[in-house]
Amino acid sequence: MPGMLAAQFTALSLSQSPSPQSSLRLAIRPSLAARARFVAPRTAASAAAVSAKPAAVSSPLIEDRTVVRIGLPSKGRMAEQTLSLLKSCQLSVRQLNPRQYTADIPLIPNLEVWFQRPKDIVRKLQSGDLDLGVVGFDIVSEYGNGNEDLVVVHDALEFGHCRLSLAVPKEGIFENIHTMEDLLKMTEWTEERPLRVVTGFGYLGNKFLREKGFKHVRFLSADGALESYPPMGMADAIVDLVSSGTTLRENNLKEIDGGVVLESQATLVASRKSLHKRKGVLEVTHELLERLEAHLRATAELMVTANMRGNSAEEVAERVLSQTSIWGLQGPTVSPVYRRRDGKVDVEYYAINVVVPQKLLYKSIQQLRSIGGSGVLVTKLTYIFDEETPRWRNLLSELGL
Numbered sequence: 001m002p003g004m005l006a007a008q009f010t011a012l013s014l015s016q017s018p019s020p021q022s023s024l025r026l027a028i029r030p031s032l033a034a035r036a037r038f039v040a041p042r043t044a045a046s047a048a049a050v051s052a053k054p055a056a057v058s059s060p061l062i063e064d065r066t067v068v069r070i071g072l073p074s075k076g077r078m079a080e081q082t083l084s085l086l087k088s089c090q091l092s093v094r095q096l097n098p099r100q101y102t103a104d105i106p107l108i109p110n111l112e113v114w115f116q117r118p119k120d121i122v123r124k125l126q127s128g129d130l131d132l133g134v135v136g137f138d139i140v141s142e143y144g145n146g147n148e149d150l151v152v153v154h155d156a157l158e159f160g161h162c163r164l165s166l167a168v169p170k171e172g173i174f175e176n177i178h179t180m181e182d183l184l185k186m187t188e189w190t191e192e193r194p195l196r197v198v199t200g201f202g203y204l205g206n207k208f209l210r211e212k213g214f215k216h217v218r219f220l221s222a223d224g225a226l227e228s229y230p231p232m233g234m235a236d237a238i239v240d241l242v243s244s245g246t247t248l249r250e251n252n253l254k255e256i257d258g259g260v261v262l263e264s265q266a267t268l269v270a271s272r273k274s275l276h277k278r279k280g281v282l283e284v285t286h287e288l289l290e291r292l293e294a295h296l297r298a299t300a301e302l303m304v305t306a307n308m309r310g311n312s313a314e315e316v317a318e319r320v321l322s323q324t325s326i327w328g329l330q331g332p333t334v335s336p337v338y339r340r341r342d343g344k345v346d347v348e349y350y351a352i353n354v355v356v357p358q359k360l361l362y363k364s365i366q367q368l369r370s371i372g373g374s375g376v377l378v379t380k381l382t383y384i385f386d387e388e389t390p391r392w393r394n395l396l397s398e399l400g401l
């Protein structure tokens with residue numbers, strides 16, 4: 001390896017352990033927690049290590065701040081989708097000038113918006129300069145480094161889906177390498193000639209390969225176009241984000257079984273300290289969470305309305321409930337349609353309202369028709385507010401409130 005390149009392969013060798021391990025506490029669904037395999041169980045030792053850490057930088061200015069601050073991605077693929085999700089929740093962000101880094105959300109007057117690079121959002125949550133942030137789970141995990149102060153308030157904002165994955169060239173010495181075990185068993189990697197892995201995720205990549213039992217690995221850190229490193233001969237493998245898989249394919253690389261480090265999508269993250277200490281943060285978080293949960297729940301569903309001839313509401317309900325795809329959330333709403341006929345008010349038709357999953361829409365309409373439904377209307381829903389917001393309950397218990 002030329003000397004200049006060798007010099008680049010420095011920062012992250014496996015013999016160095018990454019920064020202190022404490023668990024990144026997640027107020028999230030067990031499914032995602034399970035997928036996020038780097039989340040260590042909270043042990044007495046890790047809790048002690050965390051409480052022994054000095055508090056995040058807290059200048060008098062930070063303490064004095066009364067307004068709540070949220071960090072949103074300033075650029076990149078998450079920026080637009082973040083704004084559009086907020087807009088769908090009636091939380092439009094008002095930015096007077098596109099070159100300004102601050103903005104507001106008129107509906108929440110005590111909330112300041114700061115546009116920041118994703119990794120800076122995580123850093124500023126830790127330093128106390130931001131209270132809340134929208135950022136990919138990959139970035140929270142990499143730059144949060146297991147910091148106890150970060151709490152994932154909403155783990156599935158349903159955009160920015162990708163996975164952090166290990167990939168190697170399709171051909172050459174990797175032609176018959178299909179699993180992490182195959183890669184581990186390769187005799188090519190020695191202390192003098194380690195497996196060279198290029199990544200922008202040094203903390204997660206290092207931890208992952210160490211846990212998989214790799215001894216002879218050297219990391220090279222780079223910010224973009226990582227897929228070009230193996231074909232250029234600068235690295236043997238990459239640990240990078242994959243979404244459609246096109247970039248890997250186009251560069252003759254392949255993922256291997258067991259090589260997914262982390263599944264990611266956009267999340268809402270908060271500083272635990274802010275939630276506990278800064279006036280207004282808990283209230284703003286509650287409102288954001290309520291709207292986000294109710295909206296994201298609603299986007300998967302549609303409201304279907306139809307008319308149906310019948311003798312009574314019960315008889316119509318019987319017919320509707322005989323079909324599997326039109327039961328609704330709790331059951332169908334069946335209401336009489338009143339008409340004036342020959343000077344008298346009577347009921348011949350009933351209106352049926354059911355909420356159906358988008359993916360079952362066509363089947364639902366077929367079923368409604370088969371039992372005599374007509375004049376079918378389909379409406380998009382903005383929110384479905386449940387009796388309680390499950391993630392809010394999780395958050396309160398996470399905070400011990």
Ligand SMILES: Nc1ncnc2c1ncn2[C@@H]1O[C@H](COP(=O)(O)OP(=O)(O)OP(=O)(O)O)[C@@H](O)[C@H]1O
Pocket residue numbers: 075076077078117118119135136137138139160161162223241242243244264265266
């Ligand atoms: N190919 C992808 N498909 C879907 N989501 C992705 C993809 N690549 C990245 N993401 C998600 O989008 C986030 C932002 O990625 P992006 O590359 O736009 O950041 P960026 O603006 O380049 O950040 P920086 O320049 O500070 O590194 C990532 O952290 C990840 O969560």
Ligand SMILES: O=P(O)(O)OC[C@H]1O[C@H](OP(=O)(O)OP(=O)(O)O)[C@H](O)[C@@H]1O
Pocket residue numbers: 223224225226227240241242243244245246247248
């Ligand atoms: O699986 P795909 O859909 O092809 O997406 C994966 C690519 O997207 C990201 O790169 P990005 O577009 O941000 O470019 P960069 O790495 O140069 O920043 C990521 O780093 C991969 O290269």
Ligand SMILES: [Mg+2]
Pocket residue numbers: 076224
């Ligand atoms: Mg990028």
